Every structure is written in C-alpha cells, then in structure tokens.
C-alpha cells in the first residue's frame with residue numbers, strides 16, 4: 001500500500017449511454033483534420049505575462065506561415081489588448097481571404113455585445129460561445145439545474161444569431177459545452193442539440209460543436225467513446241463540424257486528439273508545443289508530425305522548427321521542453337553507443353540503398369525535414385557513447401575515415417575522457433583529442449626527412465633522417481615496399497619488434513589545402529595494439545609520419 005490518500009479520489013467522468021468502440025479498429029484518421037490554433041486565446045490566457053499587442057501580431061503571422069486557416073485570435077471582451085488586437089488585424093488588413101478568425105465569448109449579453117463590436121469589418125469569423133455544463137460547475141459555481149444551464153447555452157446561441165443578422169454578416173458559430181468531460185454525455189448532447197436547433201446549420205453554413213476535455217478525467221479511449229456517442233447522436237450531423245479541444249491534465253492531450261479523430265471528429269483545437277491552461281492544450285505540432293511520420297500530409301508546415309521555437313519562446317516566455325516530441329532539443333539525440341552505431345549504419349545503408357521511405361533505426365523521422373541538423377543534433381558524445389558514434393562524427397564532420405580497429409581504440413579513449421571530465425564532448429573537442437592522441441606524434445622520434453629508392457630487384461631502400469630523444473640520426477634498411485623499408489630501419493636501429501602492420505589512407509579537405517591522412521596500427525611484443533596517424537600534403541610523407549606516431553606510442 002502506498003501512503004497516497006487515493007481514497008480521496010474517484011472517477012468524475014461519465015460513460016456514454018451506448019458504447020461504440022468500433023473506431024478502435026482504424027489505424028489512423030487518413031487525412032488531416034481542420035486545425036484551429038488557440039494559441040492566441042487559450043495559450044495566451046495561461047501565460048504568466050500574456051502577450052503584448054506586437055507579440056500577438058508576430059505570433060499570428062507565424063501561425064499564418066505555418067498554414068493555419070482557422071485561428072482563435074482572442075477573447076475580445078477580456079481586455080483592451082485583446083480587443084485592440086482584433087481591431088488591428090482588421091484595420092491593418094492582416095486577415096487573408098482564406099483565413100477565418102475565431103473569437104471566444106461567455107454566454108453573457110454584455111460580453112457578447114463587446115465581442116461583436118470587436119468583429120466590426122471582419123469578413124470570415126467564427127463566434128465561439130461557451131458555458132460550463134459539468135456536474136461540478138452546475139452544483140458549485142452556477143448553482144443551477146440542468147434545464148437552466150441549457151437555457152444559458154440557448155440564450156447565448158440566440159444572441160449570436162441575432163447580432164450576426166443585425167450586423168448583416170454571415171459569421172459561423174461554435175458552441176462548447178465547457179467541462180464536457182465532467183458532464184453526463186447524453187445531457188451534453190441534449191444541450192448541443194438545443195443550440196443547433198437555434199442555429200439550424202446548413203451545408204453552406206455549418207456550425208461547430210466543440211467538445212473540450214477542459215480537464216482531462218479519463219483514459220483517452222473513454223474520451224473517444226464519448227466523442228463517438230456525440231458524433232452519432234448530434235442533430236444536423238452532416239452540417240456540424242465536430243471539434244475537439246483536449247487539455248493535458250493526464251498527459252494524454254495528443255492521444256485524446258488522435259483517438260477522438262478516429263471516433264468521428266473533424267477538427268482539432270490546440271496549441272504549438274501544447275502551451276495552455278495548467279498542463280496545457282493538445283500539442284498541434286506533435287499531432288501534425290505524428291501524421292507526417294505516417295506519410296499523411298498534415299497540411300501544416302513545420303519544416304523550419306528551430307525558427308518557430310525561437311519566436312514561440314521569445315513571445316510567450318515559455319521554454320520548449322528538451323524531450324517535447326519532435327521539437328525538443330534532445331529528441332533526435334543519441335548518446336548511447338548501440339543507438340549511435342545503429343543510426344550511423346542506418347544512414348550509410350540509406351545512402352547506398354536509397355530506399356523510398358525513411359527507416360533509419362531510432363529516428364522516427366529525418367531531423368532534416370524539420371530543419372534540424374545531423375551534426376550536433378543526432379549523434380552526441382558522452383561516457384555512454386561507443387566507437388560507432390565517435391567514428392560517425394569524425395567522418396561526417398572532419399572527413400576522417402579511420403580503420404575499423406582504430407575506431408574501437410579511439411572510441412574507448414574518448415569515452416574515458418568524457419567519463420573522467422563528467423561532461424559531453426563536442427565535435428571540436430573530439431577532433432582535438434584525436435589530433436593530440438594520434439596525429440604526427442613527435443617524441444621520442446621526430447622525423448626530419450626520408451629518402452626511398454627502388455633497387456634493381458624491385459625492393460626499396462629506405463633512409464630515415466630523424467631525432468631520437470633530441471639526437472640526430474640516419475637509419476637505413478631495405479624492405480619490399482616503401483613503408484616496409486622505413487619500418488625495418490626503425491625496428492633495426494631501435495631494437496624493437498612489432499607486427500601486424502595495419503595501414504590505410506585517404507585524401508581529405510581541411511580549409512583550402514588538400515591533404516592526406518594515413519593511419520597505422522602495430523602490435524608490440526607484449527601484444528599491445530597501438531595506433532598512429534600522419535597528416536601531410538604528400539601521401540607518402542603522411543604514411544611515414546603515421547608509422548613514426550605509432551612507434552612513438554609503442555615506445
């Protein structure tokens with residue numbers, strides 16, 4: 001038994017009178033819903049400091065750029081800023097013809113009237129009226145019967161209709177039985193149908209019925225079952241746009257949205273990154289990207305996520321959580337060795353095989369599709385990392401293609417340093433470690449120059465001119481290849497033995513000068529493997545430097 005006082009709690013939601021779960025057999029909704037951003041209203045009303053007029057305009061322009069066609073721009077009766085914002089959109093002609101602005105109002109006469117004043121001159125608007133219908137609010141807040149609560153909704157609906165007609169406009173209407181999730185489902189349906197009876201929606205002028213999980217109270221499949229019931233029992237269903245407005249108290253705002261769509265909904269109200277009251281609203285970025293990741297066009301454009309995040313963070317003063325799906329700074333990052341290895345191999349496989357679809361392990365989508373980079377965003381190095389990840393960074397960022405065995409050596413070297421320093425190592429730091437550890441090592445042997453000649457029998461004569469602990473020396477020997485000749489000269493003079501010469505080389509570009517990199521691995525008499533690398537404009541010199549680096553490490 002935990003010490004939590006769970007007996008204090010019970011379920012406050014209601015199962016629908018008929019339960020239809022057939023929607024659960026659908027795999028996905030098939031097409032994008034109608035999206036409505038409520039960032040400038042629900043998101044804004046939850047901020048410590050609501051957005052200023054200029055900030056709202058900046059945010060609004062970003063929503064247009066993303067592709068929203070329906071935007072709840074505010075609660076005009078709430079404050080001067082809210083009112084002025086809508087007036088500015090009208091007066092500065094900032095509402096494109098294909099965009100509908102939505103305004104929220106309580107079902108109270110003076111609030112509705114003020115809302116209509118703010119709308120003066122708007123061509124396409126949705127007027128959204130709400131009143132709470134839940135048991136808790138009926139009992140504790142409004143202290144009214146079911147019938148009287150329904151009357152509030154109906155009176156509001158009448159006012160919207162009359163004021164729209166008086167203004168000579170054809171605004172569309174939306175009704176929300178606020179706190180739907182704490183309302184008996186058949187009663188919520190009765191209230192919505194009473195509102196629809198007033199509005200008499202037609203195919204040309206559909207009404208929106210919006211079913212909020214104002215406070216999430218149940219698991220998502222229960223919410224979806226409630227939506228299925230409403231979808232099947234609302235009057236004028238063909239002329240009703242059934243909208244969802246999930247919050248996130250139980251952390252399932254996205255799941256509510258997705259299951260609600262399966263259960264028959266047509267429209268989603270939500271916010272970018274899930275900003276909103278308490279734990280927030282459903283995160284439209286996640287819902288839309290979840291569709292994109294299944295190959296369904298969400299009809300919203302998040303191809304420049306970093307730009308969207310920057311603006312969002314600056315005007316809301318909120319922070320996008322590091323692990324927020326798709327948008328968080330760490331959501332594509334792999335620190336752990338086995339993930340990195342699989343990603344690096346998956347990327348290589350993809351480059352070679354060119355498959356039609358994205359299947360790289362551990363990455364649901366290609367980070368590049370939302371403006372993120374592989375460098376720095378995907379493979380990141382700490383003490384949990386392995387050779388595959390380290391080698392990937394060295395190859396992608398610096399063009400260094402180490403032999404397989406050397407990758408292991410370097411991987412452990414980097415891991416140890418990260419472990420001891422107890423920090424992440426950035427690519428430039430890793431490159432510096434590589435350089436310090438392997439490249440052109442100059443003690444105790446330091447190369448001055450060397451000469452290689454072919455002998456009559458096809459062998460090579462090698463003479464190496466170098467310092468050994470500061471003393472100048474010339475060493476000579478024969479070998480069956482250039483490197484062999486130099487290697488023999490070193491072994492003979494220094495009286496050391498090593499075997500298993502592993503060698504590879506490639507050209508590389510750093511800055512403007514084209515260079516070569518050579519890698520050499522040797523095994524000492526004690527069985528220890530050591531690696532050296534040589535960098536030079538000349539490939540033969542690079543290989544001699546690599547050998548001397550390896551021998552220096554052995555010594």
Ligand SMILES: CC(=O)SCCNC(=O)CCNC(=O)[C@H](O)C(C)(C)COP(=O)(O)OP(=O)(O)OC[C@H]1O[C@@H](n2cnc3c(N)ncnc32)[C@H](O)[C@@H]1OP(=O)(O)O
Pocket residue numbers: 042045075077078079105106107108111130131132141142152178214277
């Ligand atoms: C779930 C949601 O997010 S709903 C949207 C919530 N957003 C906001 O409230 C932000 C903007 N709101 C405001 O600025 C203010 O609340 C205003 C300007 C709209 C109204 O301000 P006020 O009238 O001063 O205060 P308040 O909102 O507390 O009004 C409460 C009264 O309205 C009634 N009321 C509340 N909501 C509604 C509604 N949707 N329909 C009808 N009456 C309502 C209450 O029962 C209460 O009645 P009482 O005066 O008889 O006790």
Ligand SMILES: CC(C)C(=O)C(=O)O
Pocket residue numbers: 042104130176178179210212213214215245247
């Ligand atoms: C106004 C309504 C739709 C709302 O924001 C909610 O219930 O969460």
Ligand SMILES: [Mg+2]
Pocket residue numbers: 042212214245247277
């Ligand atoms: Mg809300």
